[in-house]
Every structure is written in C-alpha cells, then in structure tokens.
Amino acid sequence: APVIEARKLGMVYPDGTRAIEGVSFSVEEGESCAIIGPSGCGKTTLLFIFSGLLRPTEGIALIEGKEVVAPPKNAALILQNYGLFPWKTVIENAALGLEIRGVKARDARKAVKPILRELGLEGFENHYPKQLSGGMQQRVAFARALAIKPRIMLMDEPFSSLDALSREKLQNFLLELWMKERMTMLLVTHSIEEAVFLGKRIVVLSHRPGRVVKVIENPMAGSVE
Ligand code: ADP
Ligand code: ADP
Secondary structure (H helix, E strand, C coil): CCCEEEEEEEEECCCCCEEEEEEEEEECCCCEEEEECCCCCCHHHHHHHHCCCCCCCEEEEEECCEECCCCCCCEEEECCCCCCCCCCCHHHHHHHHHHHCCCCHHHHHHHHHHHHHHCCCCCCCCCCHHHCCHHHHHHHHHHHHHHCCCCEEEEECCCCCCCHHHHHHHHHHHHHHHHHHCCEEEEEECCHHHHHHHCCEEEEECCCCECEEEEEECCCCCCCC
C-alpha cells in the first residue's frame, strides 16, 4: 500500500480562490516523489494538507493508510524559511521536535548533539539562528527533523533560499540520507533540476488551479557517483 496518497484532492480557500483540483498521486514506501509546478499552482497548499496544517475542501489525503487530520507522527516537515525560533539557540531548536513528542529537554539535547555534528554544526550549539548562514540554518532544521527518526519527510522548497554551494551540499546530504535510510520523501519544488536530482517519481502540476498533468518515472534520481 502507498505510504502517501492523494485522492482527488481539491482546495478552495475561503475567499473563493481555487488552489488545486482533482489531484491524485501516490508514493510507495522508500520512494522519493517530487511535485513540480509553476509558482501559485498549489504546491505549498498540497504539502500543508499532508502536514495536517490545512484541511482539503475536496478529496482525501492519506498517510500510511490513514486520513490526515493532524500532523502525522512519523513525518517530519521542512519548510523553505527554516522555521527556526529566533529566540532559541541551535541546540534548543534542534531538540524541539523530540520535546514536542514528550522527550525531556536534557535527553533531547543529548540526542541531537551527534546529529548536529554530522551536519557540520558542532561548535554552533549555543548560537542563535540569525548568527548563522542560511545553509547552516537549514541544516539546523534538518537536524530537528532527523532527530525524531522520521519514516517520512515532507519538504516545501527546502533549498530555494540557499546559495548555490549550500544548496548542492544539502541536496547531496539529503540524497545520501535517502539512499541510506530509505525514507519516503515528498518534496515540492519549482526547480526542474532539483526534481530530476531527487525525485524517483515526478508529479507535474499545471498552472493554478494545480492539476496533475503528468507523472514521470525518473530512473535518474539518486544516480550520482
Ligand atoms: P505554490 O506553493 O505552488 O506557489 P500555493 O499553494 O502557495 O502555491 O498557492 C496556490 C494558490 O492559492 C495561489 O494562487 C495563492 O495565491 C492561493 N492561496 C494560497 N493561500 C491562500 C489563502 N489563505 N487564501 C486565498 N488564496 C490562497
Ligand atoms: P553553508 O554553505 O552550509 O551555508 P557556509 O559555506 O556559509 O555554509 O559556511 C561554511 C562554514 O563557515 C560553516 O560551517 C561555518 O563553520 C562557517 N560560517 C559560515 N557562516 C557563518 C556565520 N554567519 N557565523 C559563523 N560561522 C559561519
């Protein structure tokens, strides 16, 4: 059974704007799926629906066979603008995902330390987000996401705010992670390059309202090295 499934999803915002219409696709376990389309075609809307932050007005969003009505426990969310709390330090931000899930603050910090190290953030634990480059901030967001050992990663334009070098480094990190852990990934992006690099399956959406115009199987994904 698919891990992520959209069944004829539609979204009409309260002001009458139709963002998406009849969107159906599915992502199997361990598969990475990129959703690509022009600005305004409803990519963020779709990701928010799967994150449990927005209820669709039509259709059903399923994760692990269950309708999404709240943030799914096994899924981590990565947003374009990092989503870090400016008044919390790097390690406090990274530990937050575990704390929300009931882990004690001290234990959570202990658990995220090696992950921060792996992401090249050792020595920055007590810095505040604004003291770091964009690439480093997004790595903190990845540390927070990975700390919960997610089976599913939901990502909204995670590389768009980064400079070219940071982007390439973090994309490679994500690709290696995916090949190693075989998480199920859903990535929305407006970048064809990124979709081809990371998406085993690429779902192409039309202009607003977003409709699925094409689903491409992409054997190229992950075929670096
Ligand atoms: P994308 O992420 O592909 O750029 P979005 O999901 O952000 O697209 O938006 C899809 C469409 O829905 C856009 O036309 C946007 O202006 C509109 N939209 C997004 N949020 C709202 C909202 N809260 N109320 C009304 N329209 C919205
Ligand atoms: P990234 O490409 O991931 O954004 P950078 O190339 O900006 O990383 O930075 C590489 C290294 O330089 C970082 O790992 C860090 O050690 C250091 N560095 C960069 N920006 C800052 C900053 N604003 N404050 C402190 N150290 C920084």
